Amino acid sequence: MRNIVMLCTVLLFSFSSFSQQINIIPKPASLQVKPGNFIISKKTVIAVNDEEDTKAADFLNDYLQDVYGFKLNVDKQASKNYIRLSTKNTVTDSAIDSYSLNVIKEGVTIEGATHIGTFYGIQSLIQLLPVIKNTQLVIKAVAIQDAPRFAYRGMHLDVGRHFFPVSFVKKYIDYLALHKMNYFHWHLTEDQGWRIEIKKYPRLTEVGAYRKGTIIGHYPGTGNDSIPYGGFYTQDEIKEVVQYAADRYITIIPEIEMPGHAEAALTSYPWLGCPGTGPYKVEETWGVFDNVFCAGNDSTFMFLQDVLDEVMTLFPSKYIHIGGDECPKTNWKKCPLCQARIKAEGLKDEHELQSYFIQRIEKYLNSKGRQIIGWDEILEGGLAPKATVMSWRGEEGGIAAAQQHHKVIMTPGTYVYFDHSQSTKEDSVTIGGYLPLQTVYNYEPIPKELNAEEAKYIMGAQANVWTEYMAYPSKVEYMIFPRMSALSEVLWTAPEKKSWSDFQKRLPAQFKRYDLWKVHYSNAYYDINYSILPSANYKGILIKMETNDSTGKLLYAESGKHYPKNYTTPILVKNTEGLTGMYYKGTKLMDSITINVAFNKATGKKITLAEPPAKYYPGNGAFTLVDGIQNTAGVTHAKEFIGYKGTDLAAIIDLGSAQSISQVIVHAISKGSSQVYPPKSVEVLASTDGTNFKSLATSDAFVQDAGPTGNFTINFDKSNTRYVKVVVHPLAAIPEGKKSAGEQPWMFIDEIEVN
Ligand code: ACM
Numbered sequence: 001m002r003n004i005v006m007l008c009t010v011l012l013f014s015f016s017s018f019s020q021q022i023n024i025i026p027k028p029a030s031l032q033v034k035p036g037n038f039i040i041s042k043k044t045v046i047a048v049n050d051e052e053d054t055k056a057a058d059f060l061n062d063y064l065q066d067v068y069g070f071k072l073n074v075d076k077q078a079s080k081n082y083i084r085l086s087t088k089n090t091v092t093d094s095a096i097d098s099y100s101l102n103v104i105k106e107g108v109t110i111e112g113a114t115h116i117g118t119f120y121g122i123q124s125l126i127q128l129l130p131v132i133k134n135t136q137l138v139i140k141a142v143a144i145q146d147a148p149r150f151a152y153r154g155m156h157l158d159v160g161r162h163f164f165p166v167s168f169v170k171k172y173i174d175y176l177a178l179h180k181m182n183y184f185h186w187h188l189t190e191d192q193g194w195r196i197e198i199k200k201y202p203r204l205t206e207v208g209a210y211r212k213g214t215i216i217g218h219y220p221g222t223g224n225d226s227i228p229y230g231g232f233y234t235q236d237e238i239k240e241v242v243q244y245a246a247d248r249y250i251t252i253i254p255e256i257e258m259p260g261h262a263e264a265a266l267t268s269y270p271w272l273g274c275p276g277t278g279p280y281k282v283e284e285t286w287g288v289f290d291n292v293f294c295a296g297n298d299s300t301f302m303f304l305q306d307v308l309d310e311v312m313t314l315f316p317s318k319y320i321h322i323g324g325d326e327c328p329k330t331n332w333k334k335c336p337l338c339q340a341r342i343k344a345e346g347l348k349d350e351h352e353l354q355s356y357f358i359q360r361i362e363k364y365l366n367s368k369g370r371q372i373i374g375w376d377e378i379l380e381g382g383l384a385p386k387a388t389v390m391s392w393r394g395e396e397g398g399i400a401a402a403q404q405h406h407k408v409i410m411t412p413g414t415y416v417y418f419d420h421s422q423s424t425k426e427d428s429v430t431i432g433g434y435l436p437l438q439t440v441y442n443y444e445p446i447p448k449e450l451n452a453e454e455a456k457y458i459m460g461a462q463a464n465v466w467t468e469y470m471a472y473p474s475k476v477e478y479m480i481f482p483r484m485s486a487l488s489e490v491l492w493t494a495p496e497k498k499s500w501s502d503f504q505k506r507l508p509a510q511f512k513r514y515d516l517w518k519v520h521y522s523n524a525y526y527d528i529n530y531s532i533l534p535s536a537n538y539k540g541i542l543i544k545m546e547t548n549d550s551t552g553k554l555l556y557a558e559s560g561k562h563y564p565k566n567y568t569t570p571i572l573v574k575n576t577e578g579l580t581g582m583y584y585k586g587t588k589l590m591d592s593i594t595i596n597v598a599f600n601k602a603t604g605k606k607i608t609l610a611e612p613p614a615k616y617y618p619g620n621g622a623f624t625l626v627d628g629i630q631n632t633a634g635v636t637h638a639k640e641f642i643g644y645k646g647t648d649l650a651a652i653i654d655l656g657s658a659q660s661i662s663q664v665i666v667h668a669i670s671k672g673s674s675q676v677y678p679p680k681s682v683e684v685l686a687s688t689d690g691t692n693f694k695s696l697a698t699s700d701a702f703v704q705d706a707g708p709t710g711n712f713t714i715n716f717d718k719s720n721t722r723y724v725k726v727v728v729h730p731l732a733a734i735p736e737g738k739k740s741a742g743e744q745p746w747m748f749i750d751e752i753e754v755n
């Protein structure tokens, strides 16, 4: 009997411990849930006997005050009802910044291998707190051992395109701290604004910090708002922010862009540009500009050294970022000073001149005990000897640099550019691209191309936050949350401990934390994603709906019908109609979408392509063209078009049986600013056997819609036919006078109608 009671008790304990969900992000290396709880009350004492650990204690107190409205006393010791912090300071390499966190009924003990480790222990403790207000602060008993995977865990913020006040920069730094990140890359100078006070060159902020207006909407925009815009940080403010970050064990890496993205500096001091170029202005639109620092004039280097001298007094960081990306060589090619420099230094071309530029700056910074970081373009024309490379144009730059035994920070666009959309629905204006949460989560910073030795040069990764389309702090928050939480786990947690499904379980608590922090965040995680599939017998189409989250209820309703039904399997649609999907968690509608299907004789039919589309624009294959969904959004809806460059699109549609047809409409996308041009012409052919085709009509009359799309409407005499062949010929070259004139344009086709 007694044994049975014991057994039951053990089972009960195990049940309660294992059913307790702990929601720490990033996931700790080891975590055991124990029986019992500790309750934080106003009488709980934070016991600190190492002065440095008061930083961690202060962070906890600030958090408690902000979220729950009270602070705890800090004392040297406490024997019960305590949160005890201690730091061993006996660091061995493998234990850098590790910590242990133990919660028992009497209190909490955090022991860091370093003070930084202790600080991270506090971050985990914060995530053991309830995610709702006005409740008892019950903390589950746990035993945690934890340490970071990568030494560099970063977030970047562009304050050039839009300026953010010190108060928000501090919040941003707190967000990093809460995610156990340790580098803040502060992008301080741009074509659209110079944001750091330099005492020796006051015009940089008097003139360079302000522009006369900003484009409206998405580049190239629908005009200019003509509203003066700008701002900058005084040196006192910078010092305050650097200290604020240091108190959270975050290093700020300042970026002073050179030789490109420098037009605000040139506007302030025109002698910094190549003679004969200009006039300059603080730019009011986005992009890459030809006006860059002159590489032939020694005064440019004197100026930059003076600027960097002041930067170094403000920022203790070992690393200084010097930019190096997107520097057009247009002015250098024409500049007598730059050409003289090429000759005098025995350089091959302007790429080597850029390399000369970067190496000269590196030598200067090295002489002051600092190291440079540059974007991956600094590989072109020869890498500066000690440079660290930030790989942004994919992973290739990082791979090449690591193979040359240079340190690397990975920031590839496909995985960590947080200026891309998180939702396929275009819920706000973004730079383009689609980067959902799961793609960030699944990112692996060590490219598989590297061997074990080379992999050691990958210091970590960072998300970049370019702010062309983020004019306010709330938008920045919306773009970083929840993706930053996913990234933190990429950087902190060992790969074998990482799991998307486990992360999904912890995510709802994280959303509640965002509410506690009063931050804006994207709910796109709860979006309904749909795809269109062929039906088994090519009669109609199937609409498949999916959600990341499976704890709620997915419903759908056909247009004109009142009662939604449970969605279980893909829905067969045979006529033009709208279908609405709804995702509920409890009674809360998390997302709804309406899919408008436009039926014609080709919809859902069997279709084959002579040539597959280009690698980066596969859409949903050939079926994209007959799936009944017409793309009105343009290039951002990547699933709803297929792309070709320099080759014909030739499609054969099998109508299933001979039918009378007299019209074909080919829908295409037109967006010159993205090098996407309408086709040159379209030919329609018909066949009864699928082999011998005869031409019905040809058209070169593209009609542009109001938006980024348009069509060729081709009418012909009635024809009784089963197979319709459509051949779409691309434009040979981008027209003169347009961006990238002479190059092969992209051709994006989204739908073919047969009527
Ligand atoms: C960059 O995104 N131009 C580094």
Ligand code: ZN
Pocket (backbone or CB within 6 Å): 273, 274, 275, 293, 294, 295, 296, 297, 331, 332, 335, 336, 337, 338
């Ligand atoms: Zn020049």
